Amino acid sequence: MPSLDTLTDRIRAEFGDLPGLKVTFAQACRLWHADEAKCLAALEALIDEGFLRRSPSGAFINLPRPQGKVMKVVLADTPPAVRCPHCHHLNVVSAERRVMTARASTPFRCVACWRVVTVAHTSAQG
Numbered sequence: 001m002p003s004l005d006t007l008t009d010r011i012r013a014e015f016g017d018l019p020g021l022k023v024t025f026a027q028a029c030r031l032w033h034a035d036e037a038k039c040l041a042a043l044e045a046l047i048d049e050g051f052l053r054r055s056p057s058g059a060f061i062n063l064p065r066p067q068g069k070v071m072k073v074v075l076a077d078t079p080p081a082v083r084c085p086h087c088h089h090l091n092v093v094s095a096e097r098r099v100m101t102a103r104a105s106t107p108f109r110c111v112a113c114w115r116v117v118t119v120a121h122t123s124a125q126g
Contacts, residue, residue: 008046020061024059025060
């Protein structure tokens with residue numbers, strides 16, 4: 001029988017490895033080979049720390065969080081999305097592409113019509 005800390009760490013690792021995992025209390029007890037009291041204590045500890053949430057059906061789920069994820073950077077001098085002048089498709093210009101180009105314009109290929117489109121940077125610095 002694992003200790004409460006070991007069980008809590010194992011549950012945290014399992015939910016981290018399987019995003020979207022949703023288990024009922026009975027499934028949790030079977031999955032982690034724990035008695036009901038210890039399993040409930042571990043699950044409640046993870047709920048108290050904000051790692052797990054309990055769904056309206058009573059299942060335990062880990063909702064994704066923004067920390068640790070790559071955050072989108074929107075630069076002030078270039079719009080994040082550009083409409084192609086040829087086919088009017090709305091293209092998203094990646095932040096990496098906008099950062100790497102120090103020129104006055106950024107060329108990219110439209111994903112719809114495959115034509116090269118050039119975006120002129122407009123800087124507020126004048």
